[in-house]
Amino acid sequence: MPASPAPALPPLPYTPAHPLRTERLDLRPVTLDDTTAIHAYRSLPEVCRYLYSNPIDETTAHEAVTAQAARTTLRTSGDVLQLAVAVRETGHLIGDVTFVLTSTTHRQGGIGYVFHPAHSGHGYATEAARALLKIGFEDLRLHRIQAELDGRNTASARPLERLGMRREGHLRENEFLDGEWTDEVIYALLADEWRALRAPEDRRPPAPSAP
Known part of the structure; x- marks a missing residue:
């Protein structure tokens, strides 16, 4: 009996509704007004230590944010969606996240995130990731999503583990950094x-309405 064909992706291009609202955060497109906030953490050596990029100065920050601001829609394999992450209660930008549509043929994607260290320890990276x-599995109906990170970056690995992601590979000395x-x-x-991870959450009764 022939195997059933894999379900097709929804029609592309795909642009998520904004802002994407989580319990405490708003995820929205990056704008040039975010340059100062993004420079504040992407210029820190401790933030860039495990990234594939060096700390940025103000000029480079403007160029980087300009590129990020254009990444709002997924059209084909290799396209990137870049979103700023703000705390809803204050509106303060605390990081940015990346979604990559790795392959439309094989229905695969990738995720990444960078946050200001002043806001670590609150579960924001887990919530944003x-x-x-959800974008990848529910909106785009992907089959597999992965994340790659420096093997020394245990702090960034913890949110992935909390989300139930499986550590599949450890590539020895495959990058030359710093x-x-x-x-x-x-x-x-x-x-x-x-x-399977979402099933218990989906079975929860709806919250009672306010009187």
Whole structure:
């Protein structure tokens, strides 16, 4: 008996509704007005230590934010969606997240995130990354989503593990960063696993209406 064909992706291009609202955060397109806030953390050596980019100065920040601001729609394999992350209560921008439509043929995507260290320890990265997984698995009906990070970056690995992503690979000394060979680790989640993780949440009764 021939195998059933894989479900097709929804029609592209895809532009998410904005803002994407989580419990505490708003995820929205990056704008040039975000340059100062993004420069504030992407200029920090401790933030860029495990990234594939160096700390940026003000000029480079403007160029980087200009590029990010254009990444609002997914049309084909390789396209990137870039979103600023703001705390809804204050409107303060605390980081940015990335979703990559890796392959339309194989229905695969990738996620990444960078946050200001002053806002670590509050679960914001986990909350924002969950919203990216929801885009991939529920809006785009992808089969697999992965994240790659420097093997030394245990702080960024923890949100992926909290989300149920599986550590699939450990590539030894496959990147040369800041004058040294470094390892890379790969985390991934499948659509079936996402649905299983979401099932208990979907069975919760709706919250009672306010009187």
